[in-house]
Amino acid sequence: MRAPAGRESELGLTLIELVVSLALLTVLTGFIVGGLSTAIRAFDADRRNGMEMETNSAVESLRRFIALAMPTANPSQAGGVLFEGGREGMRFVALSEGRALPGGLQDIRVRRSGDELILDVFGALKDGERKSPLASTVVLKGVRGVHFRYFGVSSPHGDPAWRNEWTKAERLPSLVEVGFEFEESGRNGPAAIVALRNQPGS
Numbered sequence: 001m002r003a004p005a006g007r008e009s010e011l012g013l014t015l016i017e018l019v020v021s022l023a024l025l026t027v028l029t030g031f032i033v034g035g036l037s038t039a040i041r042a043f044d045a046d047r048r049n050g051m052e053m054e055t056n057s058a059v060e061s062l063r064r065f066i067a068l069a070m071p072t073a074n075p076s077q078a079g080g081v082l083f084e085g086g087r088e089g090m091r092f093v094a095l096s097e098g099r100a101l102p103g104g105l106q107d108i109r110v111r112r113s114g115d116e117l118i119l120d121v122f123g124a125l126k127d128g129e130r131k132s133p134l135a136s137t138v139v140l141k142g143v144r145g146v147h148f149r150y151f152g153v154s155s156p157h158g159d160p161a162w163r164n165e166w167t168k169a170e171r172l173p174s175l176v177e178v179g180f181e182f183e184e185s186g187r188n189g190p191a192a193i194v195a196l197r198n199q200p201g202s
Contacts, residue, residue: 055187058117058140062110062178065119066194068094070105071172085150085166085173088112095198109133112146115183145181147191172196
């Protein structure tokens with residue numbers, strides 16, 4: 001038996017057809033990979049922008065709270081003001097306008113717990129007693145480190161200077177520096193400076 005005769009071109013791909021097919025496949029693969037890379041970069045950029053906006057908004061809210069600190073008398077220290085500032089937290093009294101918090105003087109503490117920066121609100125002062133917070137809000141997450149510094153004159157006879165702590169002072173600091181170090185280094189930025197509004201004579 002003899003196999004039916006056929007043209008050689010029907011037996012398979014020629015070398016030229018194989019090379020052209022591989023070239024087309026390479027071009028299509030390049031387009032697909034390029035499109036995926038662009039989509040991933042766009043997604044990462046969008047996520048970074050969203051995270052940056054969230055961080056800036058949280059820091060701005062914290063700055064507004066600190067700026068409203070009042071020179072309230074410290075019941076445990078004659079002639080002192082109720083403002084306790086350390087490297088990783090502070091306690092102060094701020095005047096709330098009654099929007100996010102009840103109106104009037106509010107006892108506020110800012111502290112770091114793990115990777116979170118928390119703002120505790122203790123409500124109105126009553127004879128200097130410490131109570132459980134009325135509300136606790138997580139201001140920022142993913143915080144690796146936080147530092148506060150304070151500038152001003154702590155007593156009428158002192159010299160203005162930057163300090164890592166502001167305790168047992170007779171005056172509020174003039175400025176507070178607020179700096180954060182985040183677990184994602186892309187969120188890190190320069191420290192913010194807050195000018196306290198309620199200074200004596202202002």
